[in-house]
Every structure is written in structure tokens, then in C-alpha cells.
Amino acid sequence: AQSVTQLDSQVPVFEEAPVELRCNYSSSVSVYLFWYVQYPNQGLQLLLKYLSGSTLVKGINGFEAEFNKSQTSFHLRKPSVHISDTAEYFCAVSDPSGGSNYKLTFGKGTLLTVNP
Amino acid sequence: DAGVIQSPRHEVTEMGQEVTLRCKPISGHNSLFWYRQTMMRGLELLIYFNNNVPIDDSGMPEDRFSAKMPNASFSTLKIQPSEPRDSAVYFCASSRDNYSNQPQHFGDGTRLSIL
Numbered sequence A: 001a002q003s004v005t006q007l008d009s010q011v012p013v014f015e016e017a018p019v020e021l022r023c024n025y026s027s028s029v030s031v032y033l034f035w036y037v038q039y040p041n042q043g044l045q046l047l048l049k050y051l052s053g054s055t056l057v058k059g060i061n062g063f064e065a066e067f068n069k070s071q072t073s074f075h076l077r078k079p080s081v082h083i084s085d086t087a088e089y090f091c092a093v094s095d096p097s098g099g100s101n102y103k104l105t106f107g108k109g110t111l112l113t114v115n116p
Numbered sequence B: 001d002a003g004v005i006q007s008p009r010h011e012v013t014e015m016g017q018e019v020t021l022r023c024k025p026i027s028g029h030n031s032l033f034w035y036r037q038t039m040m041r042g043l044e045l046l047i048y049f050n051n052n053v054p055i056d057d058s059g060m061p062e063d064r065f066s067a068k069m070p071n072a073s074f075s076t077l078k079i080q081p082s083e084p085r086d087s088a089v090y091f092c093a094s095s096r097d098n099y100s101n102q103p104q105h106f107g108d109g110t111r112l113s114i115l
Helices: none
Strands: A010-014 A019-021 A032-037 A044-050 A056-058 A064-068 A073-077 A087-094 A112-116 B003-005 B012-013 B019-024 B033-036 B042-050 B052-055 B064-069 B074-079 B088-093 B110-114
Touching: A010 A019, A019 A112, A032 A064, A032 A073, A044 A056, A044 A064, A044 A087, A064 A087, A064 B064, A073 B033, A087 B074, B003 B088, B012 B019, B019 B088, B019 B110, B033 B074, B042 B064
Parallel strands: A010 A112, B012 B110
Antiparallel strands: A019 A073, A032 A044, A032 A087, A056 A064, A064 A073, A087 A112, B003 B019, B019 B074, B033 B042, B033 B088, B042 B052, B064 B074, B088 B110
């Protein structure tokens, strides 16, 4: 079974600082990778996804992520964060080749807190 | 366009009572998912429907949990009888089809507290 590890449960940063949220996955086969964001009292929203092609993926709100197959990582980055980026961020993986290709496996989440 | 709509947003009830959570997926989406989110276990997939048919219910914790999708625009998740350990946020999500490259669109969740 696949697993997703988000190495940091909480990341506090100051406004306008850069941030990286780390994500590693366990699968050795081809995977699809996703980052979702959850604002307080809301559901998850898709930030970006990697399906194939360029390993650098750009998403909404100025976020980007880089797929590294050798490191089995998909870290999320933003060069300059805003207060409004304060939220919980979830990395997720799916296996397009298996019978359960609909299934997303989520990490435990990283709470990003942007301080003024 | 309207997103996934869940009701109620909050539910507080006593142990032993029946609880029914409701979900209206995005029009045109034929895949529907129910998730449970807790601090201890994170996000867990409870059940997956495709074209109104339950495909994978392996995540349903016990027989006390049941889910139905009588038509393409409505699904329910029922807990009977409820227990305090069922307290969690329950999310419904839908996607356009059952391919894993399609993003899932989440509702705002139902925060359930069982006393």
C-alpha cells in the first residue's frame, strides 16, 4: 500500500518569507501527485497536481511543486507567503495503474502559519 | 457553479442516536467519495461510489455505518447507533470520472460531535 509522509506537522513563517513544505511518498511505480489546501472550517481545495511531463508544476496562489522521482518527493514551495496562506496543506498520491486508481492516499497534513 | 454541498454543517447529538449526513455532488460528476477526518487518523476514505453504485466500502468502520446514493445528485451517510468515537469531520467529495488524474472537489464538511 502507498503511504505519504509529510515531514513537518507545523511550519511557522513570517510574512513575505519563502516556504517549503515537504512530502515524500512510498510507491516505486508511476504515481499521480497532488497538493490540497484546507482553510479553517472548509473542505480541501486542489492547489496543483503532477500527472506527467515537466517535473516543476505550478499551481494557484503562487505555489509550485517539484516532482523528484529518485527522491520520491513532491515538495511544495512559495517564494513569498502572505497572511492569507495560513492553512493546512495536504500531499496526496494515487496509483494510476492499479485497480484502485480512484483512491487518494493523503498525508497527515502540515499546518502553515504565516505571522506578520 | 455550485460546489459540493453538505448538510448539516454541524451536528451535536447524544450517543445512541441516529445521524444522517447529506451530500449533493457537483452536477455532471459521476464519482462520489465520503471521507472522515480526525486528528489521530487524518483523512480516511470511507466509501466510493461510481455512477451511483458503491464500488469500495472497505473503509466503512463498522456495520453501524451505511451509505446510499439513490441518484446522481444525492448521497447520505448514516450512523446508527452513534458513539462518541464517531466524532469527526465528515467530508463528501466528487470528481468528473473515476480516473485518478481527475481532482476531487470537496464540500465544506459536517462537524459531528457525539456526546
